[in-house]
Each structure stands twice: as structure tokens, then as C-alpha cells.
Amino acid sequence: MVQKNTYYEVTFTDLTHDAMGVCKIDGFPVFVKDALKGEKAMIKITKLNKNFGFGRLIEIRDESPFRKLPICEHYHVCGGCNMMHMNYQTQLDFKKYRTQETLRKLGKIETVVHNTVGMSNPYYYRNKAIVPFGMRHGKIVAGLYRPRSHEIVDIRRCHVFPKVISDIIRYCKTLFAELQYTIYDETTHQGLIRGLMFRTSHAEGTIALTLITKEAKLTEKERLIHNLRRRYPGIVSIVHNINTEKTNVMLGSKSRVLFGEDTIQDTLLDLSYEISHRSFFQVNPEQTALLYQKALDYAALKPTDTVIDAYCGIGTIALTAARHVKQVIGIESVKEAVKNAQQNAKTNRIDNVRFIHGLAETILPDLAEHKPDVLFIDPPRKGCEKPFLEALVKLAVPRVIYVSCNVATLARDLNFLQANGYTVHETTPFDMFPQTSHVECVVLMSRVDK
Template sequence: MKETKKNHSIKIEKGQTFPLTIKRLGINGEGVGYFKRQVVFVPGALPGEEVLVEATKIQPKFAEGKVKKIRKQSPFRVKPPCPIYEECGGCQLQHLAYAQQLKEKRDIVIQSLERHTKLALQKLDIRDTIGMAEPWNYRNKSQFQVGQQQNGKVIAGLYGLDSHRLIPIQNCMVQHPLTNKVSEGVQQILEDLQIPIYDERKRKGIVRTIVTRAGFSSGEVQVVLITTQKEVPRKKLLMAEIQKRLPEVKSLVQNINGNKTSLIFGEKTIHLSGEEVIQETLGDLSFELSARAFFQLNPVQTVKLYDEVKQAAGLTGKEKIADAYCGVGTIGMWLAAGASEVRGMDTIESAIIDANENAIKHGITNATYVTGSAEHWLPKWVNEGWRPDVIVVDPPRTGCDKKLLDAIKQVKPKKFVYVSCNPSTLAKDIDYLSRDYHVEYIQPVDMFPHTAHVEAVAKLVLKV
């Protein structure tokens, strides 16, 4: 009788404790190791560490665990400077020395390419991550949920890791100091005036979120109060107190969101006092930021990111550029001086209105922006005799729409510059284009120090 082959893999059970060697960081900043051939994700563990792990969640293809003991510590492990780092969950890598964070982020890009492409990575130029000289206080915007303790004290912060417990944040180390100061000031005013605070469990109350954005160059601050309804008790007094106590606030806005949703903003926005916008500058370009306008969260690194896009485009003054997912036109305007013409497109009409106004304001006469998808406009322009030499994309985390990639294959620009905020979708999209395009290099950029996020600029060149 023929003996059947035994399956030697042992299934991990919840609560089981076992030793684990951490091989690398995952895309969410967790340590990744293998136990009995099963992948295990361990938040807080670092590559090279030997840890004792307790299994907390079991999934069909992987397990999650928590560190019980570090038996061999990474030489790059540091003490997180933030006192609520382990509770908050906003950052994932404060316990890793910053120079090593940059190396691990490059490795996250490489892992994505290994997983999702057939490219020969040993021949690929994946450059060292561009970091920050001062990797703190870089975020220009905060969105803090508001809550109220039993003693009446109003708190604002983020929900804890895997929980609905609100963690009060008073002086976030990655936020611009002005956003910290103003957020704290507004929550004190709400408490002093006894404005009803939204209780998520009871679904009662009015103020649910404080959104604060600071202009790094202008020093101006915009506050958006997210409320469940239009009517707010003592609203005029609330506006007056914010103006009196917080003179930095140049724009005060109310947004109404009464829905049971994880989305911050609702559909209706009301301008309360001050200006409707605040001013911000990137390089030689200035922008007016309204409450709903998208703008990069790290202005210092945005200049470096856009300069990398300019370098990858390699402009001589003769190129026609198509700027897909253009938003308010920042990348296209950054490139316009070196191009013969820029045409941008986005499906969000309000962003296109802002983009055209921004171009007029800056005297940029060779850039125009239209509403609609790139897959609609690119073939249409080609049929009309306008063919782009360079296409630049800056898509959302989901990556490029397949129809857009097909349009790029059809249009065949000489250069394709891909700005990515998600290495996995970047790798998948590159793989899809690999028959027609050669990847010249990938440049990772650290837009969010102490988090697991990494952005990248990929330069693709048409194969001849």
C-alpha cells in the first residue's frame, strides 16, 4: 500500500506563543516573519530582531501577533519620543532610527516589485529614499475627532489602534506647531462655551471633528468645524472667541455631516468668518486653499517630489505634456516653464476650475485644464493631431485606471512619469506597461516620516 505524504505544516492557533525572526517590514510598518512556513505580521517588531510572539488573529493565509519579549534587539531600535506613540497609531515607525526608516522604505518598494512584476530587479535602478533634514512638525493639516469626558472636559484626537477609544492629542510631534496650538485652543473654547459635543455611540451632539490647516509660508490657519447640523448654539459667540483668542485663524468654515459614516466631510460647507481661503507657497507658485481643496500634507517634501518629477520629465522646452489626475494643477504648473504646452485633466470639476484659475493667476499661458478622464481626452487629442511627448500621472492609492493604461499604450508617449503613493499599485501598473515601456529608475521619497507610507517617482521610457 502506497504511503500518503504527510503535511508537515502546523497551523498556528490564537493565543499560541512562539519564537520568530523578523525578516523585513511590511507595507503597514509591521515586522514580517515566518513560523512553520506561515507568514506572521507583528506590529512594533523590526527586521533582524528575534522576538517571542503571541498569536492574536488567525487568517487563512497569514497570522497576526504581538511582541511578548524581544530576545535579540535591532541596533536601529530607538525610544519613541512621543508619549502616546503606542496608543495613537498615527505613526508606525517612531521606534526605528530615521536613517534606517529610509532604507526600509526603499525595501518596501522593492518588495512590491518582487511580488507584482516579472522585472529583473537586479538590473533596476531603485534609488535611495529622499528624506527630510528635520523629520518632525511636517504635516500642515490635522483632522481630530472631538469627544467629551464625564467631567465635561472636551478632548480632540484620533481613535486608538483597532479601537473606538478616542486618544487625546495635545502636541502631535509630526504636526505643524500652529495646527497643534489652534486645535487645542478651539477645543478649549468649545468646552468654555459648553457647545454640545457629538457622542458617536448615542448619536447625539453637534461638533464631531476639528480640521485645522496651516500655511507654512503665510502663517495663516484655516479651521473647519464638522458638525451634525447647521444650527450651533452660541455660534456667533463661538466665532468671536476663536477670532479673539486665536488671531492666526484667518478662515473659519463649517461643514455639515450628520451621516453615520467614517468620512470626515459632508456635502454642505458654510463660510463663517474671515477669508474663504488661506495662502500657501510651493517654490515660486502660490496657492489659495479652500476648505475642501486637496493639497499635499508635507510642503517641504512636496518641492523635492515635484523637482524629481521635473528631472524625470527631462524637459527641453519643446515637449507637450499631459497631466492626468491633475487636481488643482500643481504638477503641471511646476513643469510648464520647461514645456511647450501642458494639458491637464481630472474628473473633479471644482479642481479643474481651481487649476485654470491658478494658471491665470501665475501668468502661465501654456497650461489648460479640462474636466473628464484621461482615457477620454488622450485618444481625442491624438485624433485631433495633438500627441503628448510626456504623460505625468499622480493617481490615488488604487493606482491608474486600466482604461488609462490602455490609452497610454495606444498614445505611446516617449516618457511616462508615474508619481505613486502606493508601491503595490505602482508595481502592478508598471508590470502592465512593461511590454511597451522600460523602467529607467524609481526614486522613493519620504513624504511622511515615522509612518509606513512611501511615495515614489518612476521614470518609464518607450521601448524602441
């Protein structure tokens, strides 16, 4: 019987969906962070559940040839990345395998899964992140959380953030202390500064900052803006977001602009976009361009086509497709994103697209009269609501392109569509989040002729 706090010599035979090593002790499965398939190691059992346990890697006795030394000094304590101990090709192979196995096991989908599309430089790629602030031993800390906790890892440099953002985070710790801003404490619900959100423009190199506070009152605003702009002239927007709720959700419901506009400009596939601090925009611009091009290739658009873009965000897929078809209709639940999308259509002089504010599952059934030829789906991690999938089936859209950031909910939704008249032709995984186990997929489906 496996005992907690006991040491065992094990061999890792597989990886979990989140890249933990899998070993068995007398048939009892144990999951261990930072272990690789094929390695032999000494582990310590840290937690036991009824059917499985968790362990900590103590010593690697037989190291995998695919292991590498993480470049980040915070890697073993930070929850931001979980695959930096693998060489990059192994990460890409893992994501292809994970996509195949999840589609097969959860969705009963047998289809072609292509090699994962990777990056030439899999670091410093994120154009957006929210960074919590806190206090420890009388000093301000800022960074990312430890795995499965709300303890902030005080990060000197994050290797998936642009380098300038790590510099800004470090500088803000000093600046907030100089301005005598108090720092928010989750346990007492006291303090002013909750965190920072940043966006960067890949095309223009500009930066938008959102300062998240517990209270609406913010002193020394002019000094704050002056110091940030003097040190980082690339900052073109500073927004003050107020979150008075006792919650671990960072962004509050109210915001006001302190400097510039509540938008940042970026370019994707030769189109320009205005992105507000609340709008969704893919976090990896280099990979997004490749992903959207694959989605367009799968769609095989024709000049006579009518296209629906569900969960359209600020209109990136809709506007890209509009140049190739008769008309596009975008559906989006976030009002600010719809406004951004409408402005983006004007900015790019595209007049054959319209955007509707509302839930995709509510709006889609009302669009039957348009007889859509192609439907793009790019939902949040939870996937599509069942009423939306039922409406899709009823509309019998000939070609469907599904873009997913969660292969588990993708498998669930594809299983439903496959059982209701659709064939899954092929899938291409994209490494949108290098150094993590997350994977983005583009799937081509078509209606089966009866």
C-alpha cells in the first residue's frame, strides 16, 4: 500500500493532459510535476486520493534525452509555465499526441491530426497578461501565482512576457511605494492596488496599461502618469479599473481613462484593429496570423458565400473573411468588443460585414434566412452551449471551422456534431502558448449529404 511522505523509485510511463509524469506503484497511479516519460527517478508521495496520488520529484536517476534546463529562475515555483523542462520539439509532439488522444477518448473522433505548428522563438510572445500585486515581509511583490494557490511569486523577469513588461512591473513596485499606494490584501480585503494588466501592440510596439484598484479614489494621478510615460514613452494608454468586490476575479465593472484612449492599435493579416482593455484578442500575434490563415484555408471561401462568425470578439476572423465573400455576420456577447468590431470595419473600409450584440446560442437561430455557407466558431474555454450546437445542426451549415483553446470541450462539441450529421475531416494544433500544456486547434468539418 502506497504511503504518504514515503520515498519510491519509479519509472514514468506517460504524461497527463497537463504534462505531469505518470508512474505506478503496485498498480496505483501517481502524478509528478516536471517528470518526463521514460525517466527513472526517486519521488516522495505528497498527497493521496482514493484512486491516485501526487508526488514530488526528488532525484532523477535516468534522465530523458528530451529534458532541458529551464531558462527561468522562477520556473519550479511559478504556475505560469509547466513545460519549460522539455525541449521545444518534445513540447510540440506532446501537444499533437494530447490532441489526438483527447479527441479519440473523449469525443470518439478518429480524424487526421497534423503536426503542431510551432514558433521560431517560443519565448516573450504574450501580448496580454494580468499581474497581481501583494505584500510580503513589508515589501511589494508582483508576478504570477504558485500552482493551485493565490501566493504570488515575486518575478524578476518572465520569459513569456515581452521584456519591457517585466521591466515595467519591477519599476511599478518602486513607483507605487514612492507614491505611498497601499497594496491590496486578499484575506483582509484592505489596500488599494490589486494589480496591473498590460497589452502590447506587435505591429507598433506600443503598450496599454490598466491599473486595477479596490477603491475609486486614486491620488497622485498626474505624477503616476508622468513617471510612467517619462520612463516608458511607448505607453499610449493608461486605464484605471475599479474592483471593489471581495473576489479573486481581477477586473472590476467600472473603468476610466487616465491617459490616451481606451484602445491600442494592432495589425493582423494586413488589417488594423482597435483593442480595448476588455476586448478579447489572441495573446500570441505571430501564431494567430498562422492560425487564422489555416482557418481561411479550411473554409475554402467563395465570392458568393455568406459567412457567420460566432463568438467574433473584435471581428478578427470576420473581417479577414469578409475580403473573400459576399457578406459576413458576426455575433459577440461583449458590448465593448462589438463596438471595437464596428470601428475596425470602418477603419479597414470593409462594408460587407455587420456585428450583432448577443449570445451566440440566442442569435444564431434567427439567422436561418441568410442560409450561411460557412460558420466559424471560436468560443471561450467552456466551449459551445448545447442550444448553439442544436441551432447549428438545424441550420445545416455546409462548412464549419471550429477554433478551440480547450481540446476537452472541443472533443465534447465535435462528438455532438458528429452524431448529428457532420464529419470531422482534419485538425491542426497550434502552439499559441509555448512552455505551457495549453494547445489551440483548428478543425475542419462539413455537413454529410443525405
